[in-house]
Amino acid sequence: MNKTLLDIQNLKVSFFTPAGEVRAVDGISYTLNAGEVIGIVGESGSGKSVSSYAVMRLIDPPGRIKEGKIMFNGMDLTQADEKTMQSIRGNEISMIFQDPMTSLNPVFRVGNQIIEAILKHQDVSRKEARQQAIEMLRLVGIPGPEKRIDQYPHEFSGGMRQRAMIAMALSCRPKLLIADEPTTALDVTIQAQILELMKELKQKINMAIILITHDLGIISDLCDRVIVMYAGKIVEEASIDDIFYNPKHPYTSGLLNSIPKLDADENQRLVPIEGNPVDLLNPPAGCPFAPRCKHCMRICLKENPPFYRVSDTQKAACWLLYKDNPEALEELGCIKEG
Amino acid sequence: MENNIVNKVANNARNEAEKRIIKIDTSSFEPVGKEERISTISSRENLTYWKDAWKRLKANKVAMISLYVIILITILSIVVPMVSPYSYSQQIRGDEFQRPNWKHWFGTDGLGRDLFVRVFFGTRISLGIGLVVSIMILIIGSFYGAISGLIGGKVDNIMMRLVEILYSIPVLLMIILMMVVLKEPLQQAFNKSAFLRSLSMVGPGLISIFLALSLFYWTDMARIVRGQVLSLKEQEYVTAATALGAGKLRIILKHLIPNCMGPIIVTTTFQIPSAIFTEAFMSFIGLGVDAPMASLGSLASDALNGIYSFPHLLLFPAIMISVIILAFNLLGDGLRDALDPRMRK
Amino acid sequence: MAVLEKAAGNETLLEVENLKKYFLAKKGMLSSQTAWLKAVDDVSFNINKGETLGLVGESGCGKTTIGRTILHLYEPTSGTVKFKGRKIDKHSIKTLRRHMQIIFQDPFASLNPRMTVGDIIGEPLDIHNLAKTKNERKDRILALLEMVGLNPEHANRYPHEFSGGQRQRIGIARALAVEPEFIVCDEPISALDVSIQAQVINMLEDLQQELGLTYLFIAHDLSVVKHISDRVGVMYLGKLVELSPSGKLYKNPLHPYTKALLSAIPVPDPNLSRSRKRIILEGDIPSPINPPSGCRFRTRCPHAKPICAEAEPVLKELEKDHFCACHLFDS
Ligand SMILES: Nc1ncnc2c1ncn2[C@@H]1O[C@H](COP(=O)(O)OP(=O)(O)O)[C@@H](O)[C@H]1O
Ligand SMILES: Nc1ncnc2c1ncn2[C@@H]1O[C@H](COP(=O)(O)OP(=O)(O)O)[C@@H](O)[C@H]1O
Ligand code: SF4
Ligand SMILES: [Mg+2]
Ligand SMILES: [Mg+2]
Numbered sequence A: 001m002n003k004t005l006l007d008i009q010n011l012k013v014s015f016f017t018p019a020g021e022v023r024a025v026d027g028i029s030y031t032l033n034a035g036e037v038i039g040i041v042g043e044s045g046s047g048k049s050v051s052s053y054a055v056m057r058l059i060d061p062p063g064r065i066k067e068g069k070i071m072f073n074g075m076d077l078t079q080a081d082e083k084t085m086q087s088i089r090g091n092e093i094s095m096i097f098q099d100p101m102t103s104l105n106p107v108f109r110v111g112n113q114i115i116e117a118i119l120k121h122q123d124v125s126r127k128e129a130r131q132q133a134i135e136m137l138r139l140v141g142i143p144g145p146e147k148r149i150d151q152y153p154h155e156f157s158g159g160m161r162q163r164a165m166i167a168m169a170l171s172c173r174p175k176l177l178i179a180d181e182p183t184t185a186l187d188v189t190i191q192a193q194i195l196e197l198m199k200e201l202k203q204k205i206n207m208a209i210i211l212i213t214h215d216l217g218i219i220s221d222l223c224d225r226v227i228v229m230y231a232g233k234i235v236e237e238a239s240i241d242d243i244f245y246n247p248k249h250p251y252t253s254g255l256l257n258s259i260p261k262l263d264a265d266e267n268q269r270l271v272p273i274e275g276n277p278v279d280l281l282n283p284p285a286g287c288p289f290a291p292r293c294k295h296c297m298r299i300c301l302k303e304n305p306p307f308y309r310v311s312d313t314q315k316a317a318c319w320l321l322y323k324d325n326p327e328a329l330e331e332l333g334c335i336k337e338g
Numbered sequence B: 001m002e003n004n005i006v007n008k009v010a011n012n013a014r015n016e017a018e019k020r021i022i023k024i025d026t027s028s029f030e031p032v033g034k035e036e037r038i039s040t041i042s043s044r045e046n047l048t049y050w051k052d053a054w055k056r057l058k059a060n061k062v063a064m065i066s067l068y069v070i071i072l073i074t075i076l077s078i079v080v081p082m083v084s085p086y087s088y089s090q091q092i093r094g095d096e097f098q099r100p101n102w103k104h105w106f107g108t109d110g111l112g113r114d115l116f117v118r119v120f121f122g123t124r125i126s127l128g129i130g131l132v133v134s135i136m137i138l139i140i141g142s143f144y145g146a147i148s149g150l151i152g153g154k155v156d157n158i159m160m161r162l163v164e165i166l167y168s169i170p171v172l173l174m175i176i177l178m179m180v181v182l183k184e185p186l187q188q189a190f191n192k193s194a195f196l197r198s199l200s201m202v203g204p205g206l207i208s209i210f211l212a213l214s215l216f217y218w219t220d221m222a223r224i225v226r227g228q229v230l231s232l233k234e235q236e237y238v239t240a241a242t243a244l245g246a247g248k249l250r251i252i253l254k255h256l257i258p259n260c261m262g263p264i265i266v267t268t269t270f271q272i273p274s275a276i277f278t279e280a281f282m283s284f285i286g287l288g289v290d291a292p293m294a295s296l297g298s299l300a301s302d303a304l305n306g307i308y309s310f311p312h313l314l315l316f317p318a319i320m321i322s323v324i325i326l327a328f329n330l331l332g333d334g335l336r337d338a339l340d341p342r343m344r345k
Numbered sequence C: 001m002a003v004l005e006k007a008a009g010n011e012t013l014l015e016v017e018n019l020k021k022y023f024l025a026k027k028g029m030l031s032s033q034t035a036w037l038k039a040v041d042d043v044s045f046n047i048n049k050g051e052t053l054g055l056v057g058e059s060g061c062g063k064t065t066i067g068r069t070i071l072h073l074y075e076p077t078s079g080t081v082k083f084k085g086r087k088i089d090k091h092s093i094k095t096l097r098r099h100m101q102i103i104f105q106d107p108f109a110s111l112n113p114r115m116t117v118g119d120i121i122g123e124p125l126d127i128h129n130l131a132k133t134k135n136e137r138k139d140r141i142l143a144l145l146e147m148v149g150l151n152p153e154h155a156n157r158y159p160h161e162f163s164g165g166q167r168q169r170i171g172i173a174r175a176l177a178v179e180p181e182f183i184v185c186d187e188p189i190s191a192l193d194v195s196i197q198a199q200v201i202n203m204l205e206d207l208q209q210e211l212g213l214t215y216l217f218i219a220h221d222l223s224v225v226k227h228i229s230d231r232v233g234v235m236y237l238g239k240l241v242e243l244s245p246s247g248k249l250y251k252n253p254l255h256p257y258t259k260a261l262l263s264a265i266p267v268p269d270p271n272l273s274r275s276r277k278r279i280i281l282e283g284d285i286p287s288p289i290n291p292p293s294g295c296r297f298r299t300r301c302p303h304a305k306p307i308c309a310e311a312e313p314v315l316k317e318l319e320k321d322h323f324c325a326c327h328l329f330d331s
Helices: A048-055 A082-088 A110-121 A126-139 A158-170 A188-204 A216-222 A240-245 A250-258 A298-302 A319-324 B034-039 B049-059 B061-083 B115-151 B153-168 B171-192 B194-200 B204-232 B236-243 B248-259 B261-284 B296-306 B312-339 C063-070 C092-096 C117-127 C134-147 C152-156 C164-176 C194-211 C222-228 C246-251 C256-264 C270-275 C306-310
Strands: A004-017 A020-033 A037-041 A063-072 A093-096 A176-180 A208-212 A225-230 A233-239 A307-311 A314-317 A335-337 B003-007 B020-024 C012-026 C034-048 C052-056 C078-083 C100-103 C182-186 C214-218 C231-236 C239-245 C316-319 C322-324
Touching (some): A004 A048, A020 A063, A020 A208, A020 A233, A037 A048, A048 A208, A093 A158, A110 A126, A110 A158, A126 A158, A188 C256, A208 A216, A216 C270, A225 A240, A225 A250, A233 A240, B049 B061, B115 B153, B115 B204, B115 B261, B115 B296, B115 B312, B261 B296, B261 B312, C012 C214, C034 C063, C052 C063, C052 C222, C063 C214, C100 C164, C117 C134, C117 C164, C134 C152, C134 C164, C194 C222, C214 C222, C231 C246, C231 C256, C239 C246, C239 C256
Parallel strands (some): A093 A176, A176 A208, C052 C214, C100 C182, C182 C214
Antiparallel strands (some): A004 A020, A225 A233, A233 A314, A307 A314, A335 B003, B003 B020, C012 C078, C231 C239, C239 C322, C316 C322
C-alpha cells in the first residue's frame, strides 16, 4: 500500500531573467505515496506551481531544472526524453489548472478534447473513447453528459468547465493528479461542489494528488499531508493534524494566526505576519523567512536552517528547533566539530 | 553551546554534495531586533518604464543600427549643406551632367548643381516633412482618439464614423486635389501678410503638403489611441481618479495619454517614413516642393529626364529614400517590441 | 423602506433606498441582441456613522455595482442614495467626492503605473486644492505615507516597485488624502496573500478608530467580513437577501443561501472539516439578464416551495435588527 510513487530529491528550478537568476524552487525534497493526497501551501510566488510543473517537465525557457531528481515510479523524469514525457503527461500524470477557460480549447467541443486525450494514450476505437468520455463526464457530476459532450467550452459555466477539466485529466486514470489551485477562480458555493467531487473521486479512484492552494481551509478539507513552501524552499512538512494543531515553523503558525476564524469572538485582533514577501531576485542570505520572523536570531540571518525531524510525521527547517535541541542535527547527518 | 557543525545537508537529508561548516556559538541564538532584520533586505534597483524600454531597445541590434543610421543621416542633412562649398541652388557653369568625381562626389545635374549637396538638402526637407507631419498627426490623432474613447457612446460613434469617412476617401487623390486648390490661395496669402511672407521661404507647395498630409493621415493614430483609451478607461486607476473628483481633461492628460505613450510613439515612428514616402511620391509626380527647393522626391523626378545617360541622378536620391524608410520601419519594429506592455513582467 | 429604521441612538450616515442599477448587455456571447442586466435590483439599507457594513455574495451578484453606484461612479437606474440626508446626484456629488472615497480590489490595476507614489497620493490634494504650497503638499504626502506604514523615501518610487500589500497601502493613502468620512472598500484584500491580508485588515481597523471612518466593506470571503463588520448584508443576484448584525448572522443564519454560503467555507481546522456536514448547493448562479421568477434563489434552494416561484419575497425584520427575504418565514 505505502508504495512510493513520487520521490523528489533536492530539486532546483531557476529562471534566468535579464534581471538575474530567479531561484523559483531552491532545493526541495519530498515523497508521495500512491493514493496519498499532499497539499502544497505558500504565498504567491513561493514556487508551488513551478515545483509541480517541473514534475511534468513543463518548465519553459528562461526556466531550467538546474539540479535534482524527480523519481516517478522508479524513473528519473529529469532525464527522460520528450517522447517519454509525452506518453506520461495526461496518461500517468495529469494536471488541472486554476483557470479552466485557458486550458480548454475554446474552438473544439468539450467532448472531442476528452476523446482526443483518451485516444492518444489508449488503444481503443473512437466509439469506445466517446463512451468513456461520457462516463467520465457523468463521474464528475455533469448532468446530461450525452448532450453536454457535444457542446463548446463557452456553453459551460465556470464550475462545469472545471468539472470538464477534471474529467479530461482523469480520463486515462492517471496515477498522479496535480491540481494547481483548482478552485481559486470559482465562487465559494461552486468551490464546495468541486471539493466535494474531489473528495469523492479520491475515494473512487486510487490516485495520488498534489493539491496546490493558498487556502489552508481547502488543505484541511482534503489532504493527508502538507508541505509549506516559502521563497522556493520547503519550510515545514507534516501531517495535517500536526500542521494545524502543532505547527513548528514560525511561518506556518504565522499563517494560521493571520486568518480570521468564523467561530472566533468578535473584535479579536488578527496577528499578521509583518513585512513583505521575499524578492526572489534578491533573497536573504540565511533563512528566507528571517526578515519577517518574530523569533529571528543572529544565526538565522547568516545560515539557512537545516531540517529538524520533530516526529515521524513532521519536520521543519528552523533554527529555533536546533536551539531547543542541539542534538537533533546529528540525526540529520551533521557532524559536530570541537 | 559552543561548537561548529559540518552541515552535510544544506536543507535536506539526502543531498550529500553540499558540505559546509556552520559556526555556532553562544551569540548565534541571540534575538535580532526588527530594525536589523529589515535592514538585511537590500532593495534592488528598479527600472522605470522608460529605462526598462531603453534597455530592451539597446539589446535589439537591428533597431539600434537603424537608430544610428537615422541620427547620422539627420546630422549629415544639417551639416553637409552648411559646410559644402556649393549651395543647393548654385548652378556651376561648365560642370553640367558630371558623373561622380572628386569635385562633385555624387556628380551634378543638368543645370550644374552639385548633387551631393542637393541630396542632403533634399533629405533635410524630407525629414522635416516627416517630422512636422507626424507631430501634427500625433497631436490631432491622439486628442481626437482620446476624447472619442473617453466620452464614448453617441459622441464616440459620430467621431468614429467621421474617421471612417476620411479613411474611405482615396487619400492620394484628396491630397492632389487639396494641393492644387491650396496652392493659389496660399501664394496670395503670402503676398498679403508680412508674417506669412516669412513662411514663403518654405514655399506654398511644402505648406500644402504639410496640411494635406496632416489632415488625412491622423486617422490611424486616432483609431489606435481610441482603442487604447477604451481599454485604459476601464482600469481602476481611472475610476479612482474619477472618484477623487478629477475632470476629463485631467484624466486624459495625466492618466490616459501617458499610458498610451508606447503605442503613440511606435505609430509616430511608422508615420514618419510613410509621410516621407507620400511626399516623395507627390514631388515625383510634380506636385511637391517648388524649384529650386529640392526634396528627395523632386530630385528623383528631375532625374527622369536623363535616366538612360545619367542613372546616378536617380540612384542617389532613391537609395537615400530607401535607407530612411527602411531605418524608420526597423526602428519602429524595435520600439514596438521594447514598449509593448505585454512583454513586461 | 419603513422596516429599515435606523438603529436607536445611531446617526445614519448613508441611506440607500430602492437602488436599482441595470446595464445594457448582450444576450449571449455571440448574439447581438441586447437586454437589461439587473446588476442591482431594488436594494435598500442604511449605514450608521462609524460602523462597518459588510457586503458578501458570490462574484457577479452586484456588490461592486452597489459600491460604485453609491459613489455615483455609475448613474443609478432608479432609487436614491443620501449622504447625511443629502441626495447624491450629478451636482451634489462634486462636493461630496471629498467625503466619500473608494479602495479597490486589484492593487495592480488601481495605481497609474506612470505616476510616482508621491504624485498618486498628491493627486487628490491637487484636484481639491488641499495644499497651498509645494512644501505643504509634500508634508501631507509624507504624513499620509506614514499613516499607512510606508517610508518617506517611497514617495519617489513607481508602483511596480512595490508588492501587492504595499500597493494596497498606497491606494488607501490616496483615499485618505481628502479626509473622507465614508470609504467603500471593494474587496481590498481579496488579491493579497493570506499573510498580508491581516496587515491590511488591522490597518483598516486602526484607521477607522483613529479617524472615525465609516466603511462599506465588500468581500466574498465571509470569515473576513465577519471579522471586520458590525453588520453584514448578504447578496444574491442583485438582491439583498439577509441583513443582520454580524454575530447573529453567523450564529443564526436565516436565509437558506446564507446557510449554504457559511457551510461552504472551508475551515482551517481538520477535526472540524471531518465532522462538519456541508450543505452543497446544486447548480450554478443563474444569469442576471434572465433571473428566475419569484425568489431568485429558488433554482438552487433546497427548501423551495411553489410560492417561491410566484412571489418575490420581501426583506422583513424577523428578529431585532435581523432582516431576511425568504418565504420560509411567511406566517
Ligand atoms: N516564466 C517565468 N519567468 C521568470 N520567473 C518566473 C517565471 N515563472 C515563474 N517565475 C518565478 O518563479 C517564482 C515561483 O512561481 P510560482 O511557482 O508560479 O509561484 P506560486 O505558484 O507559488 O504562486 C515566482 O517568484 C516567479 O517570479
Ligand atoms: N459596466 C458594466 N457593464 C455591463 N455589465 C456590468 C458592468 N459592471 C458590472 N456588470 C455586470 O453586473 C453584474 C454585477 O457585477 P458586479 O457588481 O461587478 O458584481 P460583484 O462585484 O458582486 O462581483 C455582473 O453580472 C456584471 O457582469
Ligand atoms: S530559522 Fe530563524 S528566522 Fe527562520 S523561521 Fe526559524 S526562527 Fe525564524
Ligand atoms: Mg501558482
Ligand atoms: Mg466586485
